Amino acid sequence: MSLLSLQCRHRYASGFELDVSFELNHRFTSLFGPSGSGKTSVLSIIAGVFRPQQASVRLNGRRLLDTANGICVTPARRAIGLVFQDALLFPHLTVERNLQYGRRHRAAARRTVAYARVVDVLELGGLLRRYPRNLSGGERQRVALGRAVLSGPELLMMDEPLASLDDSLKGRILEYLQRMIAEWDIPTLFVTHSQAEVRRAAEWVVVLQQGRMVAEGPPDEALARPAPLAWGNSAGPVNLLRIEQVTAAEGHLAARVAGQDLFLPLGKPPAVSPSFVQFRPADVIVSRQDVSGLSVRNHLHGRVCQVAPVEGAIFVAVDIGQIVWAEVTPQAAAELQLAPGAEVVCLLKAHCLTLVS
Amino acid sequence: MTSEAWTAVRLSLQVAMCAALGGLPFAIAIGYWLARGRFAGKWLVEAVVNLPLVLPPVVTGYVLLVLLAPRGPIGAVLQGWLGVKIVFTWWGAALASMVMGFPLMVRAIRLAFQAVDPRLEMAARTLGAGGAATFFTVSLPLARRGVTAGWILAFARSLGEFGATIMVAGNIEGQTRTIPLAVYTLANQPDGMGRAWPLVALSVALSCGALAISELLERRQSLHVPA
Secondary structure: OOOOOEEEEEEOOOOOEEEEEEOOOOEEEEEEEEOOOOHHHHHHHHHHOOOOOOOOEOOOEEEEEHHOOOOOOOHHHHHHEEEEOOOOOOOOOHHHHHHHHHHHOOOOOOOOOOOHHHHHHHOOOHHHHOOOHHHHHHHHHHHEEEEEEHOOOOOEEOOOOOOOHHHHHHHHHHHHHHHHHHHOOOOOEEEEOHHHHHHHHHHHHEEEEEEEEEEOOOHHOOOOOOOOHOOOOOOOOOOEEEEEEEEEEEEEEEEEEEEEEEEEOOOOOOOOOEEEEOOOOHOEEEEEEOOOOOOOOEEEEEEEEEEEOOOEEEEEEEEEEEEEEEEEHHHHHHHOOOOOOOOEEEEEHHHOOOOOO | OOOOHHHHHHHHHHHHHHHHHHHHHHHHHHHHHHHOOOOOOOHHHHHHHHHHHOOOOOHHHHHHHHHHHOOHHHHHHHHHHOEEEEEEEOOHHHHHHHHHHHHHHHHHHHHHHHOHHHHHHHHHHHOOHOOOOOOOOHHHHOOHHHHHHHHHHHHHHHOOOOHHHHHHOOOOOOOOOHHHHHHHHHHHOOOHHHHHHHHHHHHHHHHHHHHHHHHHHHHHHHHOOOO
């Protein structure tokens, strides 16, 4: 029995057609896709706030929606927590009353999460008497998380909860989120259009494009295929490598990535693990053999696993243990005979790398 | 002021209070329905609710009189089953005022509900609140200032009601003679113009006060709506 199974089909008046089915069995799944790919519609269908023309939804074997048999459980009885991009706290209630809202309206049997513990884990103690209008964006999002968890959900769904926050806050809220999932073991479906968020947090990713599922799998795998990346809508693939053992060395930071050495510009080693480095595909130089006598510090050895032409450029996926995307000209790709299986070295200046934590 | 004048003031307040309170539950129900509901024939409901705004009050009063008279379709039932007489009593005045003030109350309440983000109601439902619980814990509290403003508007409108009241309730000293009717009666007497002044001034003050409070509440309501 899967945790969640969904099958839905809906044709909007605008002509947009949603036709998605998938099953979830992971703790932390990300629903990924560009804007307008149908992510929010899918969440609304699962939560029960939007009823499509044809659908069936099962959660832990319980039938929530089955249009063929006229079954439709109201959102109030689905036990699915929903966190919105703009938090949607009740403006007329204090933080404390917001947190307890779900608790008061859910059957006592579902009150599996201790109020005091939520306040503790999400560090809400100092906010309880405040009203939502006196909270910052990050604080609101934390209260919204707490409110959803306290309603005792069997599934927690989040609709781009980080999209309206600035970058430094995103990492911290993600941390709270991961702490929460670890503490209460609530399966989570996380909607985002940010590849970085998917790579950092999700165990499994379902990729949507134009109302259809185009890929699913572990993040590194599912996002490595060009089709799902919806490049028409974003600036192309993002390089985000998971790094380990970051230490300060003489004049730089040293780290390991998939068993190879990595040089980073000098800075403070990150406090959290795992951490990630980000760089642009255009900053990667591809060479067929290792070259010496260059100032470039990073020489990552790997094998081409994919070549994807996009609007006058070629994106080459190199498997170095993780996927590195390089952007090269069509001439270069032809001259170097870049095809799947080719052994290459990716050359990367240390100063092109940005540490993300 | 004479004791008759004070009686008129007391009656006016009593009638206006009853009219505004009696209409409130219906105005909340219809206002919410108009703000949220999507159904065919909504325009018809709106038209009927707003009719007293555009009809001459005397015509509205006439229709009410026909319906509520002891032999009228509603009056006969009330008289026969409950032994209640509406026309030419202060209840009649209250009912006429209620009908006249109803469109104003519905309009204010409807606007207040429209200003409540429907996604907050959605959030409440995903947190386990049913339809009624969502309404009473989220929609109504968020619209409360608009509801109060609508109530005050209807109250003020009732204080000034003349045309429909005189048709349904008559102009009986001590029973249905409210401030406007008392002013009218005085003004028709040879030396009455001068004696009507205190009542006129009081009426202006009451109306201005009600309007000011209603305006203030509506402003606070708009500040309250989340960005």
